[in-house]
Amino acid sequence: MSEIKKQLFEQLALITQSLASPQRIELLDYLAQAERSVDELSQLTSLSTANTSRHLQILKQNGLVLMRKQGKSRLYKIAGDDVIQLISCLRRTAENHLAEVTRLKQNILPSxxxxxxxxxxxxxxxxxxxxxxxxxxxxxxxxxxxxxxxxxxxxxxxxxxxxxxxxxxxxxxxxxxxxxxxxxxxxxxxxxxxxxxxxxxxxxxxxxxxxxxxxxxxxxx
Amino acid sequence: MSEIKKQLFEQLALITQSLASPQRIELLDYLAQAERSVDELSQLTSLSTANTSRHLQILKQNGLVLMRKQGKSRLYKIAGDDVIQLISCLRRTAENHLAEVTRLKQNILPSxxxxxxxxxxxxxxxxxxxxxxxxxxxxxxxxxxxxxxxxxxxxxxxxxxxxxxxxxxxxxxxxxxxxxxxxxxxxxxxxxxxxxxxxxxxxxxxxxxxxxxxxxxxxxx
DNA sequence: ATATCATTCAATTACTTAATTGAGTAAGGA
DNA sequence: TCCTTACTCAATTAAGTAATTGAATGATAT
Missing domain, CATH: 3.40.250.10 (Rhodanese-like domain)
Structure with missing residues (x-):
């Protein structure tokens, strides 16, 4: 295969590697709702501030979130609608092909x-x-x-x-x-x-x- | 966060972890075109047979490809249209947010x-x-x-x-x-x-x- | 100055990955 | 029946990557 094609696949893998962590998916899930500071996200996810910060940087580095400074805080948000669509696609695929997801969804709120x-x-x-x-x-x-x-x-x-x-x-x-x-x-x-x-x-x-x-x-x- | 929600994110991460390797994305790219045997895929990607087989098993285990036996061979194919859509979404996101992808695409066939x-x-x-x-x-x-x-x-x-x-x-x-x-x-x-x-x-x-x-x-x- | 918020660093622990080997299985043809 | 082909499996290697913590540092507002 051509070298360029290999490099393109490596770039795609950068995105999937960013998404290949339950913690980062959770962070994106919160960011899909609203722009938030590191501290807020750290509390929402129960991850340490340092750890949250590092995960957010990985997401930022690979283009999935954007950051702006506001006063003492840094506010992160989803980089675009395409990222939300990607996560939707991911959810759909998981629901279609992983039996465990179907089982979990039935348990989430049985009543x-x-x-x-x-x-x-x-x-x-x-x-x-x-x-x-x-x-x-x-x-x-x-x-x-x-x-x-x-x-x-x-x-x-x-x-x-x-x-x-x-x-x-x-x-x-x-x-x-x-x-x-x-x-x-x-x-x-x-x-x-x-x-x-x-x-x-x-x-x-x-x-x-x-x-x-x-x-x-x-x-x- | 609820335990079930955590487990759901872990399931999503199973899918992204399967996709978090350039080799497996390449395999899926070939499988998107046609059903193929391990041997064919191994030649197309220049990976060893054993290595190809292992990658395919990871994809199969997480529901992204299906396998059927035919004579001496095992034929793998994409598990569904949703998987193709997921890869499309992934490509779109990479193109929108990774400058390197834009650069590579311009180089792929300048003429x-x-x-x-x-x-x-x-x-x-x-x-x-x-x-x-x-x-x-x-x-x-x-x-x-x-x-x-x-x-x-x-x-x-x-x-x-x-x-x-x-x-x-x-x-x-x-x-x-x-x-x-x-x-x-x-x-x-x-x-x-x-x-x-x-x-x-x-x-x-x-x-x-x-x-x-x-x-x-x-x-x- | 001081408090606040976030990042960076260093260190630890844990896991992933790709690739390889050699044995093993199963189907089909000679 | 035995051989070949096609693939899997399990175990192993070495290299690399990831997650996490706590302490130190940096930036910004009051």
């Missing part, structure tokens, strides 16, 4: 398994034809850095507190971080117990945004 | 750089509106295992020999293995030197098939 999830496409068409209340069930910080156009935020901790304010005349669609996130399941479960019509969006916000669908950002004050 | 490539979408619409001759520029074996519907095969070695038979009244579109493959560039170059109107399809056959676009298979006799 909330919901066959009635709708796709982004279905949501878009429903929004045109009937009254939908779109709920973003993620921490406020993530909502502020981007959410589906028209969505209303109810952070996971405040579900119980705010749930009674939700009007009964609309179909509720809830979404959260993505396929491995429990929040939208919990929300749908809670709404149904109260007799509301509730559906879960299959995709999370990162996939929605990466697909080029309409979203909006609330500037942090 | 054949062609801005006039068309996408699969454009090809499909062109096929409805004007007379197109679609050329598959890959070895016959790969063509036989699947090619774009309506395509005619001219194997890379026989370009010079068959090129004068190509009618001048049609627009020629040539495709080959994919973005890192030189054959379609060579074909377009040769056709243009003879004054024919020729375009290159951006995508290779694996991407076309993985996108669910129409293809056909010639059964090997």
């Amino acid at each position: 909330y398994i919901d066959k009635e999830a709708i796709s982004s496409k279905e949501l878009l068409s429903k929004m045109n034809t009937c009254a939908i209340l779109l709920l973003d069930v993620r921490p406020l910080k993530e909502f502020e850095q981007g959410h589906i156009k028209g969505a209303v935020n109810i952070s996971p901790e405040s579900i119980e507190q705010k749930i009674n304010d939700i009007p009964h005349d609309k179909t509720v669609v809830a979404y959260c971080r993505g396929p491995y996130c429990a929040y939208s399941y919990q929300m749908v479960e809670a709404l149904r117990q109260r007799g509301l019509k509730a559906l879960r969006l299959e995709e999370g916000f990162p996939e929605w945004k990466a697909a080029g669908l309409p979203f909006e950002i609330n500037q942090v004050v | 054949y750089i062609d801005k006039e490539a068309i996408s699969s979408k454009e090809l499909l619409s062109k096929m409805n509106t004007c007379a197109i001759l679609l050329l598959d520029v890959r070895p016959l074996k790969e063509f036989e295992q699947g090619h774009i519907k309506g395509a005619v095969n001219i194997s890379p070695e026989s370009i010079e020999q068959k090129i004068n038979d190509i009618p001048h009244d049609k627009t020629v579109v040539a495709y080959c293995r994919g973005p890192y493959c030189a054959y379609s560039y060579q074909m377009v170059e040769a056709l243009r030197q003879r004054g024919l109107k020729a375009l290159r399809l951006e995508e290779g056959f694996p991407e076309w098939k993985a996108a669910g676009l129409p293809f056909e298979i010639n059964q090997v006799v």
Whole structure:
């Protein structure tokens, strides 16, 4: 094989090597939601600061995340929508070919398994034809850095507190971080117990945004 | 973080770890074109048989390829279209974020750089509106295992020999293995030197098939 | 100046990788 | 039946890479 082709494969392997660590995948999973500092990420993942910093540098070196300095902190974010799509592809492949993933997904939330999830496409068409209340069930910080156009935020901790304010005349669609996130399941479960019509969006916000669908950002004050 | 989420990330890392070796990416690149035996792959990649076999087993263990026995040989093939899409995503990410890839791609065939490539979408619409001759520029074996519907095969070695038979009244579109493959560039170059109107399809056959676009298979006799 | 946040360094431990060897198996042909 | 071909397997090598920690250093804001 040509030398150049070999070198190209080596470059592709740089990307996969960056992704070949559960810790770094977890970091990317958090970064897919919002830009964050080393310290925040270190707390979210329970890795030491030094270790988190090193993992982030490997990701940065291979182009998967970007960094900017802000005051005392350094904020990291996903380098682009293509990276989110790559992780989505990865998830899909794992689900299709690794039996263990299927098993784990069934265990993640046995009581909330919901066959009635709708796709982004279905949501878009429903929004045109009937009254939908779109709920973003993620921490406020993530909502502020981007959410589906028209969505209303109810952070996971405040579900119980705010749930009674939700009007009964609309179909509720809830979404959260993505396929491995429990929040939208919990929300749908809670709404149904109260007799509301509730559906879960299959995709999370990162996939929605990466697909080029309409979203909006609330500037942090 | 929940234990299950950690385990899910570990499963994702199994896939990326399988892909985290230039040799295995190369093997997958060949397998994306056609089902092949260990021996064939060993010759294509210049790896020893035992080494090739071992790499293939790692890929198989993590669900990226499938194996079947046929007579004395064991034939390996890509496990599914999702794997081809994953590799496409990977390539895209590498091109977007690694400067070295851009540099290498410019070097791969400096004389054949062609801005006039068309996408699969454009090809499909062109096929409805004007007379197109679609050329598959890959070895016959790969063509036989699947090619774009309506395509005619001219194997890379026989370009010079068959090129004068190509009618001048049609627009020629040539495709080959994919973005890192030189054959379609060579074909377009040769056709243009003879004054024919020729375009290159951006995508290779694996991407076309993985996108669910129409293809056909010639059964090997 | 001092506190805060992050990076870097050095050292340790653990794992991965590629390649090789030699034995072993299984299918098919002579 | 035995030989050849095609591949696998298990064990081993050497080299390399990775993950992690704690301490030291560097940068920035108050």
